[in-house]
Amino acid sequence: DLIESAWNAVRTTVVAATEDPGSQLRLRARDALLSLGGRMAGDERLQGKVDGWLEDAATYVVTTYRDEITSLITDTVAGWDADHTSRKIETYVGRDLQFIRINGTVVGALAGLLIHTVSELL
Structure with missing residues (x-):
């Protein structure tokens, strides 16, 4: 007591x-x-020491608690409402999201065209 x-x-x-x-x-x-x-x-020597300590700590946490971390992330994401989460992302990212979508489409199309061209030439 x-x-x-x-x-x-x-x-x-x-x-x-x-x-x-x-x-x-x-x-x-x-x-x-x-x-x-x-x-x-x-102090670069101190920076190196701290970087090493942080890397060791992160490695230990990930290797020791891998399953718990995975479960926490999986359970958290599974509990999200897809529509609500999409609206929230669009609100935070804003207009840039449209540019990201367009860029993704253009890059995907160019990559597909390049792959097709290379496979036809070979």
């Missing part, structure tokens, strides 16, 4: 500090991140 009570008190304090824009925890975390960003901008 004592450990649970202490943990709840610490957790409550940390959550409250992260939600308060003026808290020392939040200000120090911000300063630390800005300092790290500044160091990374000028």
